[in-house]
Amino acid sequence: MGQDEGDSSQRSRRASIRQVAAAARVSTSTVSNVLNNPDVVATSTRRRVEDAMAEVGYVRNGAARQLRGAPSTIAGCLLLDTANPFFAEVSRGIEDRLTEAGCLLIVGSTDSRATQENTYLRMMEELGVRGILVNPAGSRLDRLVRLSGRGTPVVLVDHPRAGADLCAVAVDDVHGGGVAADHLLALGHRRIAFLGGRAGVRSLRDRAEGVRRSIARAGLDVSSALVEIAVPEPCTVEVADSVVDQVLAVSPRPTAVICFNDVVALGQLRGLRRRGIPVPGQMSVIGYDDVQFAEQLSPALTTVRQPKYQLGRAAAELLLAEDRPGHQHQEIRFTPELVVRASTAPVATGG
Amino acid sequence: MGQDEGDSSQRSRRASIRQVAAAARVSTSTVSNVLNNPDVVATSTRRRVEDAMAEVGYVRNGAARQLRGAPSTIAGCLLLDTANPFFAEVSRGIEDRLTEAGCLLIVGSTDSRATQENTYLRMMEELGVRGILVNPAGSRLDRLVRLSGRGTPVVLVDHPRAGADLCAVAVDDVHGGGVAADHLLALGHRRIAFLGGRAGVRSLRDRAEGVRRSIARAGLDVSSALVEIAVPEPCTVEVADSVVDQVLAVSPRPTAVICFNDVVALGQLRGLRRRGIPVPGQMSVIGYDDVQFAEQLSPALTTVRQPKYQLGRAAAELLLAEDRPGHQHQEIRFTPELVVRASTAPVATGG
DNA sequence: CCCGCGTTTGAAAGCGCTTCCCGGAAATCG
DNA sequence: CGATTTCCGGGAAGCGCTTTCAAACGCGGG
Numbered sequence: 001m002g003q004d005e006g007d008s009s010q011r012s013r014r015a016s017i018r019q020v021a022a023a024a025r026v027s028t029s030t031v032s033n034v035l036n037n038p039d040v041v042a043t044s045t046r047r048r049v050e051d052a053m054a055e056v057g058y059v060r061n062g063a064a065r066q067l068r069g070a071p072s073t074i075a076g077c078l079l080l081d082t083a084n085p086f087f088a089e090v091s092r093g094i095e096d097r098l099t100e101a102g103c104l105l106i107v108g109s110t111d112s113r114a115t116q117e118n119t120y121l122r123m124m125e126e127l128g129v130r131g132i133l134v135n136p137a138g139s140r141l142d143r144l145v146r147l148s149g150r151g152t153p154v155v156l157v158d159h160p161r162a163g164a165d166l167c168a169v170a171v172d173d174v175h176g177g178g179v180a181a182d183h184l185l186a187l188g189h190r191r192i193a194f195l196g197g198r199a200g201v202r203s204l205r206d207r208a209e210g211v212r213r214s215i216a217r218a219g220l221d222v223s224s225a226l227v228e229i230a231v232p233e234p235c236t237v238e239v240a241d242s243v244v245d246q247v248l249a250v251s252p253r254p255t256a257v258i259c260f261n262d263v264v265a266l267g268q269l270r271g272l273r274r275r276g277i278p279v280p281g282q283m284s285v286i287g288y289d290d291v292q293f294a295e296q297l298s299p300a301l302t303t304v305r306q307p308k309y310q311l312g313r314a315a316a317e318l319l320l321a322e323d324r325p326g327h328q329h330q331e332i333r334f335t336p337e338l339v340v341r342a343s344t345a346p347v348a349t350g351g
Numbered sequence: 352m353g354q355d356e357g358d359s360s361q362r363s364r365r366a367s368i369r370q371v372a373a374a375a376r377v378s379t380s381t382v383s384n385v386l387n388n389p390d391v392v393a394t395s396t397r398r399r400v401e402d403a404m405a406e407v408g409y410v411r412n413g414a415a416r417q418l419r420g421a422p423s424t425i426a427g428c429l430l431l432d433t434a435n436p437f438f439a440e441v442s443r444g445i446e447d448r449l450t451e452a453g454c455l456l457i458v459g460s461t462d463s464r465a466t467q468e469n470t471y472l473r474m475m476e477e478l479g480v481r482g483i484l485v486n487p488a489g490s491r492l493d494r495l496v497r498l499s500g501r502g503t504p505v506v507l508v509d510h511p512r513a514g515a516d517l518c519a520v521a522v523d524d525v526h527g528g529g530v531a532a533d534h535l536l537a538l539g540h541r542r543i544a545f546l547g548g549r550a551g552v553r554s555l556r557d558r559a560e561g562v563r564r565s566i567a568r569a570g571l572d573v574s575s576a577l578v579e580i581a582v583p584e585p586c587t588v589e590v591a592d593s594v595v596d597q598v599l600a601v602s603p604r605p606t607a608v609i610c611f612n613d614v615v616a617l618g619q620l621r622g623l624r625r626r627g628i629p630v631p632g633q634m635s636v637i638g639y640d641d642v643q644f645a646e647q648l649s650p651a652l653t654t655v656r657q658p659k660y661q662l663g664r665a666a667a668e669l670l671l672a673e674d675r676p677g678h679q680h681q682e683i684r685f686t687p688e689l690v691v692r693a694s695t696a697p698v699a700t701g702g
Numbered sequence: 703c704c705c706g707c708g709t710t711t712g713a714a715a716g717c718g719c720t721t722c723c724c725g726g727a728a729a730t731c732g
Numbered sequence: 733c734g735a736t737t738t739c740c741g742g743g744a745a746g747c748g749c750t751t752t753c754a755a756a757c758g759c760g761g762g
Contacts, residue, residue: 014502016718027742032720042740057501062478063417064718067747073474074425074457083443085436085643092434095460104457104474106425109446123424123455127413150408151365237647266647273649292436296588296617298624298649367748378712383750393710415748418717 015056024052035060066128075319076106076124077133078117079157083109085291086261086308087135090157093312094133101320103130110137118143125152131319133157139202141166153322157315158203158306161331167318168331169311173203176304176336177210177258180286183302183338184256185218188347189284193227193247193254195264197235204260207288211258227254231264240267244275255347256284262291265301269343280345290339299342307334366407375403386411417479426670427457427475428484429468430508434460436642437612437659438486441508444663445484452671454481461488469494476503482670484508490553492517504673508666509554512682518669519682520662524554527655527687528561528609531637534653534689535607536569539698540635544578544598544605546615548586555611558639562609578605582615591618595626606698607635613642616652620694631696641690650693658685 021028026049033041034049041049052058066072077094079087095105106129108120117137121144124132131153134144141156141164148154148166156168177194184192194211196204208228215225227250231243240263247257247268259265265287272279279285279299287294287303294301314332321327372379377400384392385400392400403409417423428445430438446456457480459471468488472495475483482504485495492507492515499505499517507519528545535543545562547555559579566576578601582594591614598608598619610616616638623630630636630650638645638654645652665683672678 017720018718028719029721029743030741033741036720040740045741059473059501060477061418061718063414064747065720066414067412067418067718067749068720069747070720074478076455081443082433082446083439085439088434088436088439091458092432092460095433095458099459102474104427104459104471104478106455106457107442107446108450108455109443120455122410123453126411127425127455150410237643263643266644270647292588292614293617293644293648296621296648297644368750369748379749380713380751381711384711387750391710396710412748415717416750418719418748419750420717421750 014061015058016061017058019056020049020052020058023056024049071323072128072130073102074104074106074127074129075131075133075316076108076120076127076129077157078108078110078120078137079135080112080137081109082107084263085293086289086306089291089308090135090312090315093309093314094157094316095312097313097316097320101316103320112137114138114140121147125150128152131155131322133315133319135159139200153319155315155319155322158311160202160333161329165329167322167329169315169318169334170331171203171306171311171334171336173206173336174210174213176288176306177207177212178214179210179336179338180207180258180288180304181211181214183340183344184258184284184286185214185220187256187284187344189256190220190225190347191227191252191254191256192225193229193250193257195229195231195240195243195247195257195259195268197231197260198233207258207260231260235261235264237263237267237270240264241271241274242267244268244271248275248277254283256286256344258286258288260288262287262289262294262301262303265294265303265343266297269297269299269301280343282348284344284347286344294339295341297343302341302344303339304336305339306336310334365412366409367412368409370407371400371403371409374407375400422674423479423481424453425455425457425478425480426482426484426667427459427471427478427480428508429459429461429471429488430486431463431488432460433458435614436644437640437657440642440659441486441663441666444660444665445508445667446663448664448667448671452667454671463488465489465491472498476501479503482506482673484666484670486510490551504670506666506670506673509662511553511684512680516680518673518680520666520669520685521682522554522657522662522685522687524557524687525561525564527639527657528558528563529565530561530687530689531558531609531639531655532562532565534691534695535609535635535637536565536571538607538635538695540607541571541576541698542578542603542605542607543576544580544601544608546580546582546591546594546598546608546610546619548582548611549584558609558611582611586612586614588614588618588621591615592622592625595619595622599626599628605634607637607695609637609639611639613638613640613645613652613654616645616654616694617648620648620650620652631694633699635695635698637695645690646692648694653692653695654690655687656690657687661685 017028017031020031098105110117114137133155135157144154154166160170161168212222215222268285287301290303290305294303368379368382371382385397449456461468465488484506486508495505505517511521512519563573566573638652641654641656645654
């Protein structure tokens with residue numbers, strides 16, 4: 001008992017619509033109708049076919065359906081790193097919206113490498129996915145535009161359209177940098193460090209620009225109020241920790257630091273603590289993203305919140321809208337907001 | 352300039368192997384050979400075909416290939432919540448291994464709901480995926496076994512085989528609970544709280560069992576040394592925070608608490624801090640998983656490390672091995688290890 | 703010059719499904 | 733009761749690809 005039948009070791013010997021038709025003594029087209037136009041077939045016949053399907057263990061063949069012209073039930077998404085908490089939440093938002101539309105989601109991490117991105121894009125295109133959501137690894141969008149032109153819809157995620165003829169969901173990074181800087185300036189800080197990453201990354205450039213504009217708006221001299229420091233790759237807590245020395249070495253020493261994401265901020269907090277610099281007493285720290293644990297650090301991290309989950313949902317929404325008749329590409333913009341917690345404080349008086 | 356051609360608005364009008372053949376003035380089978388058996392076609396012909404492919408913008412049709420019998424390049428994975436940092440890392444491990452094998456990955460979050468799981472399973476089966484990696488939402492494995500029997504390989508992730516005829520990658524949760532308890536007992540704790548979740552979740556039952564056995568091994572009375580408390584759903588930081596009151600209300604008050612994951616531990620740390628209970632001075636706290644931020648909390652969290660990324664890789668490895676000829680289902684077991692940090696200390700003397 | 707061999711290429715079948723179109727049966731109406 | 737309409741089910745084509753089999757071609761040896 002509990003034994004399989006002897007011959008069942010063969011894979012991919014799934015029952016086809018034909019076996020069902022034979023078992024139900026109808027034609028294959030009737031079986032197909034039961035599946036796709038149930039109301040066009042008489043109840044008794046339908047019942048018979050359904051029984052036959054159960055009997056032979058019928059499972060639809062998606063490849064055949066798609067070949068015949070059915071729309072794909074798969075969408076793809078390419079993010080820099082799906083294990084990063086920011087992207088993990090974005091991808092969950094995408095997934096949830098797609099699920100509502102009966103779609104599955106293929107995910108891929110590009111690790112910022114264009115080659116990896118291209119490999120994924122080609123495979124997804126060959127599969128005939130319904131569309132691809134992508135946070136571009138490089139700044140060149142022409143490949144994506146061409147892909148879209150060939151018939152696979154593309155939606156940019158966390159990236160502005162930048163003139164490309166694509167849909168996009170963007171977050172206003174200039175504004176994000178601005179509110180962070182505004183907050184620090186209001187607290188009296190006049191010497192601020194901005195920890196950015198690689199020069200090529202657009203979102204970081206924009207945030208730095210936002211900081212600069214904020215300082216200029218306040219009537220201060222940008223070159224003396226702002227120090228920009230690049231965090232080397234890979235962007236881990238440890239690396240960010242070691243950057244603390246650079247920050248502290250700047251003269252005159254900054255009284256606040258804006259980090260390009262919460263992981264870097266985490267490293268700063270750790271590094272500052274180890275060096276005996278009280279936060280926010282001697283140094284205020286601002287992060288970016290507002291990932292789940294930001295609130296629980298000590299001190300709780302002041303950070304710029306991005307609507308991660310909503311970002312994903314909105315991107316999926318745009319993708320699903322792509323095949324509607326008179327579709328026009330559009331860009332959705334989110335505005336990040338400052339979340340003030342305990343890692344920032346008025347600049348220390350005296351000293 | 353920059354205008355599209357007028358007719359290109361039609362989607363899915365991709366060039367087929369036929370247009371390529373026509374453009375290269377060869378037959379379709381030759382084009383196919385260029386794609387699949389390049390060495391069987393003369394260099395000059397091949398060159399000509401390749402040029403033609405570039406000219407018409409040819410992209411392979413995966414659906415047609417699959418229909419013809421080509422193995423699927425997609426695998427599926429179903430986890431409880433891909434946005435949870437534990438599962439996000441597991442899924443990244445899966446993804447990386449699959450990428451090496453030229454496979455794509457569909458992810459799905461079941462949120463522990465069997466209905467959601469079933470929906471995903473059916474869709475994936477219809478697509479004819481190469482296999483499905485699943486962290487089962489319920490304890491019933493029969494559906495998965497049947498799925499596997501119908502020809503779609505199934506690998507259990509973070510779940511023991513439990514007698515089912517499937518491959519599995521498991522982590523020894525009994526051992527994990529054991530090392531956590533051993534550590535506390537060695538520090539002199541004699542009154543320990545275990546924060547579990549819903550009774551039905553196997554991994555949590557196992558961890559509790561490990562704790563019990565450890566206490567018994569030490570020659571202590573389990574019923575007086577251990578208090579089990581259930582954390583209500585949803586398992587968020589806030590909920591875990593509120594559970595602190597229950598822990599403190601137990602008489603005699605526990606001197607240490609073992610949490611079933613790091614998020615709950617985070618909540619405990621926060622709740623204890625707010626109530627003025629020093630950690631680890633008055634209360635030692637142990638987490639589970641060792642997620643990325645555990646090391647950066649204050650105090651740094653002592654926790655039981657699970658090999659998250661490796662878990663995913665190993666599961667993907669098993670899946671890829673499924674179609675090798677004499678394949679036998681097997682189970683891989685990982686052993687979690689204790690990571691001692693600052694949130695645990697010897698039990699306070701006196702008091 | 704012809705034959706035979708190895709090398710390349712082409713014609714055709716068919717994977718499982720959907721869909722168009724038509725025949726026959728049942729139902730409705732005059 | 734015959735004619736017209738309605739409804740249901742079947743036959744067949746073909747989506748794009750791979751693959752088998754045989755034909756065609758070119759070359760060197762007899």
